Amino acid sequence: MKLSTRTRYAVRAIIELAQNGNNKPLQLKIIAQRQEISVKYLEQLMAVLRSGGFIRSVRGSKGGYVLAKTPDQIKLNDVIHRLEGPVATVECVEDEDCCTRSADCATRSLWLQVEQAIEKVLQSVTLQDLVDRTNDGNKLNYQI
16 A cells, blocks of 8 residues: 555645644645645645545634644544545455455455554554654654
8 A cells, every 4th residue: 555645745734733733823835835845736635634624724814724623633544534535455355346256365354454454553643643753853854
């Protein structure tokens, strides 16, 4: 499984909002500059995050974006599902009928196990956990 640039950039942007703390709006151009993401692309990502209920926009000259929930209430798997859909290693795990070998396939159970492990990790990590990891290193540079 490979996460798209869309997901990686969106997670970086939402971490930026969480690090901003104090619920003060952060302008899109500042996030774009800090994360080296084009403003146009970031606008699209923020629309998805907003429709998912993770962030909200604040209008006005001092407006921008803020988290809609506290960072400890936002699980990484929810963000990734909103951007990517369900975690999928192979098609036969989701749809047994796509392959005539599904019922007797030795590797299908392995792929299911891999998906479940990925889900477990993503569900165990909140946005606050990522902010804490960043703060532990005293750096503002992070990758996902």
